[in-house]
Amino acid sequence: MGADPLKNIRxxxxxxxxxxxxxxxxxxxxxxxxxxxxxxxxxRYPDPQAEWLASxxxxxxxxxxxxxxxxxxxxxVVFSVACTARTRELAVPMVSAREAAARVIEVARTQTxxxxxxxxxxxxxGREVDKCRLLATIPANPGYSSLNLGAAVQVFCYELRQAAxxxxxxxxxxxxxxTHEEIEGFYASLEKTMTEIGFLxxxxxxxxxxxxxxxxxxxxxxxxxVNILRGMLKTLARPKPQRSRKSTIVD
Amino acid sequence: MGADPLKNIRxxxxxxxxxxxxxxxxxxxxxxxxxxxxxxxxxRYPDPQAEWLASxxxxxxxxxxxxxxxxxxxxxVVFSVACTARTRELAVPMVSAREAAARVIEVARTQTxxxxxxxxxxxxxGREVDKCRLLATIPANPGYSSLNLGAAVQVFCYELRQAAxxxxxxxxxxxxxxTHEEIEGFYASLEKTMTEIGFLxxxxxxxxxxxxxxxxxxxxxxxxxVNILRGMLKTLARPKPQRSRKSTIVD
Numbered sequence: 001m002g003a004d005p006l007k008n009i010r011x012x013x014x015x016x017x018x019x020x021x022x023x024x025x026x027x028x029x030x031x032x033x034x035x036x037x038x039x040x041x042x043x044r045y046p047d048p049q050a051e052w053l054a055s056x057x058x059x060x061x062x063x064x065x066x067x068x069x070x071x072x073x074x075x076x077v078v079f080s081v082a083c084t085a086r087t088r089e090l091a092v093p094m095v096s097a098r099e100a101a102a103r104v105i106e107v108a109r110t111q112t113x114x115x116x117x118x119x120x121x122x123x124x125x126g127r128e129v130d131k132c133r134l135l136a137t138i139p140a141n142p143g144y145s146s147l148n149l150g151a152a153v154q155v156f157c158y159e160l161r162q163a164a165x166x167x168x169x170x171x172x173x174x175x176x177x178x179t180h181e182e183i184e185g186f187y188a189s190l191e192k193t194m195t196e197i198g199f200l201x202x203x204x205x206x207x208x209x210x211x212x213x214x215x216x217x218x219x220x221x222x223x224x225x226v227n228i229l230r231g232m233l234k235t236l237a238r239p240k241p242q243r244s245r246k247s248t249i250v251d
Numbered sequence: 252m253g254a255d256p257l258k259n260i261r262x263x264x265x266x267x268x269x270x271x272x273x274x275x276x277x278x279x280x281x282x283x284x285x286x287x288x289x290x291x292x293x294x295r296y297p298d299p300q301a302e303w304l305a306s307x308x309x310x311x312x313x314x315x316x317x318x319x320x321x322x323x324x325x326x327x328v329v330f331s332v333a334c335t336a337r338t339r340e341l342a343v344p345m346v347s348a349r350e351a352a353a354r355v356i357e358v359a360r361t362q363t364x365x366x367x368x369x370x371x372x373x374x375x376x377g378r379e380v381d382k383c384r385l386l387a388t389i390p391a392n393p394g395y396s397s398l399n400l401g402a403a404v405q406v407f408c409y410e411l412r413q414a415a416x417x418x419x420x421x422x423x424x425x426x427x428x429x430t431h432e433e434i435e436g437f438y439a440s441l442e443k444t445m446t447e448i449g450f451l452x453x454x455x456x457x458x459x460x461x462x463x464x465x466x467x468x469x470x471x472x473x474x475x476x477v478n479i480l481r482g483m484l485k486t487l488a489r490p491k492p493q494r495s496r497k498s499t500i501v502d
Binding site for chain 2: 208
């Protein structure tokens with residue numbers, strides 16, 4: 001982890017249709033001092049159109065990592081922001097690009113964070129959004145809020161650089177945050193346990209898991225907290241409660 | 252002059268080489284609520300490439316005014332900002348895009364203002380800059396500060412919209428938050444259940460409850476979330492899990 005938070009941030013583009021937008025995104029990253037571009041199932045990559053629009057950011061484009069899933073792109077990430085133009089009734093809380101940038105930079109001073117963008121036409125799917133901790137939007141004209149993908153990446157990266165430059169005074173060592181995989185593992189275990197105890201009916205799940213994701217996504221779970229929660233679920237999964245069992249939590 | 256300052260701002264593009272950038276600029280304007288695009292000696296206009304990139308901002312593009320000189324484009328304007336990537340040793344004072352936007356909006360509440368952008372490769376000429384009142388730049392990576400023209404227009408228009416919105420009210424009804432008593436009731440129920448399942452040893456509680464409080468206190472729990480959590484604990488407390496029980500959560 002370097003001292004520069006901008007170098008600890010990934011920009012993840014999901015299902016990008018037009019290679020020109022991938023090139024424009026690479027350029028947007030580099031102009032703002034970011035370097036790590038991830039492409040989840042791009043329609044066309046590499047492509048001369050991408051290279052043309054990347055202009056002087058050919059290095060960022062060349063080092064882009066192509067992934068088969070959003071989970072793969074978010075491996076090792078502790079804080080991820082879904083960037084969207086649409087207002088949604090969803091899981092994850094919604095903030096402005098500026099506020100999201102401030103929070104991303106705070107995390108990225110010591111750990112890895114990510115911004116996630118969807119397809120040009122369809123945006124992010126609900127399932128993709130649910131994998132992120134926060135939903136962010138660029139305040140726009142309600143009559144026409146559809147920014148070009150490259151332009152949206154530029155605005156978010158711009159806000160990241162502005163946030164990084166703003167009052168960089170650190171305060172104390174932050175706790176170790178849980179990674180994407182650890183949190184997804186907790187959700188899987190939570191869903192299984194709730195089904196087993198009969199609280200969640202798999203045939204009529206309603207929005208229970210989405211609501212619980214929304215709750216926990218607001219917390220920024222720490223590694224140790226995920227361990228406690230998973231420990232509780234493990235205890236529940238046992239056939240017989242052992243009354244004499246000592247708590248495993250260390251003082 | 253309308254009440255909306257964004258409608259009193261012109262975006263002037265000087266000597267644009269690529270029609271795609273004109274279309275992208277039109278889209279950038281419209282997404283941020285601006286409407287007045289001026290083109291000083293564009294290389295190609297109108298052009299299908301511009302239309303394609305304008306996307307849903309075809310109206311802004313169609314109403315763009317083509318001018319033979321910057322003077323013509325600035326006729327009637329009382330405050331003009333030259334937008335540039337380059338640091339210059341020049342007559343005009345230099346500020347950030349954010350500061351420039353605040354000053355433009357202040358003027359545009361009652362009079363006409365303009366942002367002026369140069370050619371993709373050469374930027375604004377010294378003579379063009381001298382015709383403006385202020386020089387503004389987007390803070391960027393010193394190693395590669397060259398934003399795409401459309402992206403630069405997007406960032407400036409975004410800052411204009413942010414500046415126009417600053418100080419205006421909230422949006423949307425916030426969810427009902429849980430009261431102190433509701434949250435304390437949840438903690439009591441959580442502690443009881445954890446003891447019953449054997450995860451918490453009352454004789455050696457360690458800091459388990461303190462840690463869980465610390466976790467949930469970061470969330471700002473909503474009423475409905477507390478209901479869900481207490482519902483789960485209630486299900487656990489039953490002597491026998493009823494597999495067929497339906498979740499009580501309403502869609």
